[in-house]
Amino acid sequence: MGGNGPAAENAALIDALIEAVGLDHTTTSTDAREVASQDVYRSGELPLAVVSPGSTSEVQAVLRACMRHNTATFVRGGGMSYTDAYLPDRKQSIILDTSRLTAVREINARDLYATVEAGCTWAVLDEVLSEYGLRSVFWGPMSGRLATVGGAMAQGAVTFGSGRHGPSVNAALGLEVVQADGSLVITGTGGQPEHSAFLREYGPDLTGLFCADAGALGVKTAVTLRLEPRPGAGEGLSFAFDEFTELVGAIEAVSRFGLVTEVFGAETALMRLAAGRAALKQDAGKLLAIMRGASGPVQALRTGLRVALGGRRFLNTAKYLVHFLAEGADAGELRMILRRIRRAVGGRGVEVANTMAEYARAAPFPDPMIVGHSGRRLLPLHAIVPFSRAVGLHEEYLQYLEDMREECEEKQVDAYVVYSVSGKAAFLWEVVIYWDDEWLAFHRRYLPDEVQGVVSEGQANPGGRELVERMRVDLIELMYRHGAAHLQIGRAYPYARDRDPGALELLRTVKRQVDPKGLINPGALGI
Numbered sequence: 001m002g003g004n005g006p007a008a009e010n011a012a013l014i015d016a017l018i019e020a021v022g023l024d025h026t027t028t029s030t031d032a033r034e035v036a037s038q039d040v041y042r043s044g045e046l047p048l049a050v051v052s053p054g055s056t057s058e059v060q061a062v063l064r065a066c067m068r069h070n071t072a073t074f075v076r077g078g079g080m081s082y083t084d085a086y087l088p089d090r091k092q093s094i095i096l097d098t099s100r101l102t103a104v105r106e107i108n109a110r111d112l113y114a115t116v117e118a119g120c121t122w123a124v125l126d127e128v129l130s131e132y133g134l135r136s137v138f139w140g141p142m143s144g145r146l147a148t149v150g151g152a153m154a155q156g157a158v159t160f161g162s163g164r165h166g167p168s169v170n171a172a173l174g175l176e177v178v179q180a181d182g183s184l185v186i187t188g189t190g191g192q193p194e195h196s197a198f199l200r201e202y203g204p205d206l207t208g209l210f211c212a213d214a215g216a217l218g219v220k221t222a223v224t225l226r227l228e229p230r231p232g233a234g235e236g237l238s239f240a241f242d243e244f245t246e247l248v249g250a251i252e253a254v255s256r257f258g259l260v261t262e263v264f265g266a267e268t269a270l271m272r273l274a275a276g277r278a279a280l281k282q283d284a285g286k287l288l289a290i291m292r293g294a295s296g297p298v299q300a301l302r303t304g305l306r307v308a309l310g311g312r313r314f315l316n317t318a319k320y321l322v323h324f325l326a327e328g329a330d331a332g333e334l335r336m337i338l339r340r341i342r343r344a345v346g347g348r349g350v351e352v353a354n355t356m357a358e359y360a361r362a363a364p365f366p367d368p369m370i371v372g373h374s375g376r377r378l379l380p381l382h383a384i385v386p387f388s389r390a391v392g393l394h395e396e397y398l399q400y401l402e403d404m405r406e407e408c409e410e411k412q413v414d415a416y417v418v419y420s421v422s423g424k425a426a427f428l429w430e431v432v433i434y435w436d437d438e439w440l441a442f443h444r445r446y447l448p449d450e451v452q453g454v455v456s457e458g459q460a461n462p463g464g465r466e467l468v469e470r471m472r473v474d475l476i477e478l479m480y481r482h483g484a485a486h487l488q489i490g491r492a493y494p495y496a497r498d499r500d501p502g503a504l505e506l507l508r509t510v511k512r513q514v515d516p517k518g519l520i521n522p523g524a525l526g527i
């Protein structure tokens with residue numbers, strides 16, 4: 001700080017930010033700072049300003065100003081996370097919001113890559129690429145209507161494409177990253193003159209170094225993604241199971257051969273709760289989308305009727321549900337793959353109406369539901385484990401939940417398990433905790449239009465909130481004991497804990513190199 005005192009120093013910082021990005025894109029209003037400093041789970045400190053640069057050079061200017069004024073920068077993409085990942089931990093900070101970095105810079109349909117700015121959402125990118133008959137090999141998380149390409153590279157995500165290609169970061173061919181002093185790093189073959197950005201694997205994997213870094217190693221301003229042709233045919237299959245062991249066995253058998261592009265599912269108890277008015281209202285929109293996607297009006301009516309009638313009847317019976325989305329180059333190949341999936345599941349489960357699978361295919365990017373059924377608050381916590389450890393993890397969790405049952409009932413807290421995969425050999429297990437509570441400004445801001453007036457805010461429930469926080473800590477410990485890895489590390493998961501000392505020191509050395517004052521996403525990764 002200079003000799004003029006903190007207030008004058010901060011005024012000088014704001015002036016520098018305005019000079020960097022313009023007055024219209026530098027916000028100091030309390031409301032905007034409040035929403036930006038909250039995530040799905042909770043609130044951080046109020047930053048001094050929220051700035052929205054519109055180009056790489058503006059990002060560079062913002063970071064230079066922050067470094068000069070010893071101010072931390074917390075980077076926010078779509079804001080759709082819940083691991084304190086961009087929440088300021090100090091007042092002397094700004095939030096750098098990437099929502100204006102949306103350009104699709106290049107699509108190379110022949111060489112199968114596209115370079116896109118980090119604030120572009122997955123939904124927008126997919127729409128643009130569909131005009132070329134292409135898509136990114138990882139093409140988005142379910143929150144992709146608001147979640148950004150940069151966010152998924154910084155913290156890692158799974159869902160669309162993950163059955164075959166694993167997490168989001170596997171789609172990255174190269175990155176453009178701004179370091180704390182404003183200097184630029186370009187990774188991948190795009191970083192050499194006379195070369196295009198078509199390849200990641202050339203020398204040490206510097207792209208990988210910046211992937212899933214929780215934003216600790218700089219601000220990603222652009223990402224080059226690996227593309228593939230869109231499939232000619234697709235269909236979802238759904239199965240119900242009574243035993244968790246059978247469910248895991250079926251997902252493992254299907255995944256190991258890369259038969260499916262997406263896998264997702266949940267305890268049916270959660271689906272029953274979620275099948276209330278809000279879901280029905282959302283389903284109506286998705287049903288229309290399914291019918292619009294059908295090949296002709298008669299086919300549309302038949303598909304619509306089948307899906308609507310299939311409805312949610314099976315929710316009353318089995319304990320677990322899973323949906324497999326499969327694709328083929330044409331109808332013939334798809335039929336063969338569907339047969340192989342049914343054979344791999346075998347007698348473990350029962351095939352049920354594929355309503356939800358078809359909804360997901362028709363409307364992959366609905367407005368993200370940042371509160372639960374009927375407006376309850378929610379917190380997802382996940383673990384990625386090898387298939388061999390999935391059942392052990394789940395059983396210890398069930399025992400834990402049983403031990404907590406009375407307190408949960410008393411404080412209106414519930415938890416349900418959902419699951420997915422990350423590639424062919426990793427099971428993604430997630431518990432979603434729900435509790436009655438008041439909303440944050442964040443929830444009011446991002447509540448989807450279609451459920452406005454259908455779900456409502458609860459009463460303040462400090463006891464429930466305290467219990468959820470205790471369960472969060474306990475469950476992360478439980479996952480650690482089962483050897484879990486995580487996406488969305490942020491400041492929630494123990495990435496650095498007991499890590500090989502050589503690897504940790506190397507990472508800390510890199511952090512010191514790219515961010516000597518520790519001003520970018522401080523605390524992220526725990527390094």
Ligand SMILES: Cc1cc2nc3c(=O)[nH]c(=O)nc-3n(C[C@H](O)[C@H](O)[C@H](O)COP(=O)(O)OP(=O)(O)OC[C@H]3O[C@@H](n4cnc5c(N)ncnc54)[C@H](O)[C@@H]3O)c2cc1C
Nearest residue numbers: 077078079080081085141142148150151154157158215220
């Ligand atoms: C309803 C709902 C559905 C979801 N579905 C899925 C799902 O299907 N799969 C899944 O994996 N996750 C899912 N999520 C979690 C989350 O939305 C995703 O992980 C998503 O990728 C987050 O992206 P974002 O742009 O919102 O990132 P943010 O939440 O804004 O940021 C996440 C982290 O990335 C950093 N960051 C963001 N942009 C940059 C950048 N340009 N440079 C450097 N660092 C950056 C931030 O600092 C922060 O640490 C879901 C969440 C919700 C609420």
